[in-house]
Amino acid sequence: MTPRAGVTVLALRPSAIADRPVATLEDLVATLEPDTVWVFGPERDPQAFARARSVFDAPAVHPPLETAGDGPLARRVLEPASPDDGNGSSLEIAVTPGTRALRAEPDATSRTLRDGIAALVCDNVTTVTRPTTLETHLDGAAALAEALPAGAVTTVLTGSEPAGYDAVWHLESETGAVRDIDHETVGGVEPLAEDCVSVRVRGAGPTEGYDDRGSIATLTLTSAGIAGVDTYDVTDFGLEAVTGIGPKTADRLANRGVTTRTDLLETSSATLTDLPGVGRERARTIHQHARVLETGEPRRLTDASLPGADWYEPPLCLDIETDGLSPTIIWQIGIYDPATDDYRAFVERDDPSDPASVLEAFCDWLFGMHPNRALLTWNGWGFDYRHLGAFVSKHVPYYAEEWESIPKLDLYLWAVNNEHALLPGRTNELAVVADALGYDDADTGLDGAATAAAYQQFMRTGDALAWDRHEAYCEDDCRALWHVYECLRDAPQASSAGSSSGDSSRERTATTSANGEADRGTPTSDRSSSPTEETEQTGLSDF
Structure with missing residues (x-):
């Protein structure tokens, strides 16, 4: 993992550790190097807690067992494993078994949370959507409003919301009624008013595409809040x-x-x-x-050349950002040119109701300046190429023929679906593979779901995003793609590594063996596609 400044918290359900071999748990800890282990509540699971304390060197926290004799809150100091290596200093959190305990002594709780606490862990804080009205409310809002300090933003960590969930609920201090919900938290948040309780809810629970029982998340906690969230499955x-x-x-x-x-x-x-x-x-x-x-080194399984490797100029690395899985706009198109080490971003910052302007600017540049260059993506046939083709045909149809004729390459398709290489990442998500191959990312703390949610907020409210941060995220994906490409290009070919170049008829990941056993695959969001398959963009599965 790329180190981040702060304290790393490993968050997982009791079921993720209860029946797992000790060797698997030791590999998990050795890989993720957590400073603290958070075993979710709100239900008590003493056996899972005891197993965590027995296997992990890092201290473990299990909210239902953490407050005996301490009243509604227990204060816990989180120490970085290596405080002298530049990864940050200690932090203090508050832990509670649930919102009911907060209401027992609301004044004492409020004073504690004002006193230098980085976050409150409360596992039964969750959002609930009423299917009849499609309205979403915050379960436990009244208890939070009564116990949390007004005129301040309190970060609440919960295992009942998926990892990556990040929204600020502004509540009436007396009733818990919702005044506003802020989904755009880039650059920090401020309380809505002095008489308002602002609750920043950060999820750590299972995300779409991961088994609920085995879902794992790591959160990097700093004095300023959560600096990053990564998700895994225990089968990784x-x-x-x-x-x-x-x-x-x-x-x-x-x-x-x-x-x-x-x-x-x-x-x-x-x-x-x-x-x-x-x-x-x-x-x-x-x-x-x-x-x-x-x-940690990739392995070429065949002697097949990488896509575009024999061409005169390297392909242009492409990544897009949209407003969701069924997009109404492609609002950012990023292009990295490995030949010149230049990056260019086409971003719609002014009028989100106009999907044509970004496409037109991108096509003007691409066909005007680089008409003979190929494009390269990571799982592009599952998302980027598919949506770009549809949007170009609809909004800038005079470029449709040129778009169809330009060479489109997909490194994920080549490596994974076509089984030309094995990758060292715990999943086949681009960021995970690039990190395993030593790529030093920009540490934006974003993913596809976060950028989509942020732009939806911009579409609703007109409030500007932290554009530089979102552009940096897209650029990171483009540069990470080329980093993976270079690592695969430089890896020994199968014949020189002592394998037969004809050994390409391998069983695919996530296939079912002859005895009916479903073998390990990547989460749904990480699987690649051929040009005819319908899959979604890696990183948007949380959306």
Whole structure:
């Protein structure tokens, strides 16, 4: 992981650790390096808490068990694991078993939260949408309004909202009635009024595309708030992180004393082949991917050239931002040119009801300045190319023929769907793969869902975004794409690495083996597509 200044909190449900092998949990901690482990409430699970305390070196917090004898709140000091390495200083949080406990002593709670507390952990704070009216309210708003200090913004962390959820609820201090909801939190937030309780709700729970029972999040907490949120599945760690190994195969390996990837690499191909549903090709893939994960180095499975590798000029790296999964506007188009190390952004900042202006400016530049250059994306056939094609045809139809003729390359399609390479990321999301390959990102704290939600807020209210930050996020994706491309380009080809270039008929990730076992794949949001498949943009799955 790219280090961030602050304290890293690992947030997970009890079910994510209850039945997992110790080796899997040790791999999780060694990879994510949390400073504190937060085991979700609001239900008590002493066994999961005890397991967390036994396995993890970092201190564990379980809200239902944290307040005995301390009243409605327990204060906990969070220390960075290495305070001298520049990763920040200690922080203090408050923990409560629920909103009911807050109402027991509201005055004492308010005083505590004013006294240098970075965040309040309260797992039963959640949003509820009434299906008949399509209105959303904050469950526990009245208790929060009574106990939290007015005229200030209090950050509340909850496992009942998905990781990445970030909104400020401004409540009447006496009744808890909602005055306003602010979904655009870039650049910090301010209280609405002195007599108003402002609650910044930050989620850490399961997100779309991840198994609810195994969803994991890491939050980087600073004195200024949450600096970053990353999501994982517990199957991204241990043996199940290896392509071709699902829970049944992992159990069979454990019965043979194989519990780590180091053990796996020392296990013969013959032993793997003898396992039910594991043939020779699958055993080879298991060994290859285990080595990739252990070394952090990608592996070329064939001698096929990377898309555009033999062309005179490298392709232009492309990324788009929209207002959602079914977009009404492509409001940002980013282009990175590896030949000149230049980045260009086309952004609609003025009129979100006009989807043509950004497209026209982009097409003017592309066809006018680079008519013979190819484009390169990460899962572009699942999102970027599909929506760009539709929007160009609809809003700038005079460029439709040129758009159809320009070469469009997809590195994700080449590496994953066409099985030319194995990647070292715990998932195949671009940011995860790039981070595993040593890319130093801009640390914007954004993802596709956050940028889409922010632009929707801009469309509703007209309040300007922190444009520089959103442009930096798009640029990061473009530069990260080229970083991955270069790493794959420089990786040894299959023949020089001692593998047969014909060994390309491998089982795909997330296939079902002969014995009916569903093996590990990436979350739905991370899977790539061919030009004819209908998938969504990686990073927007939370939206």
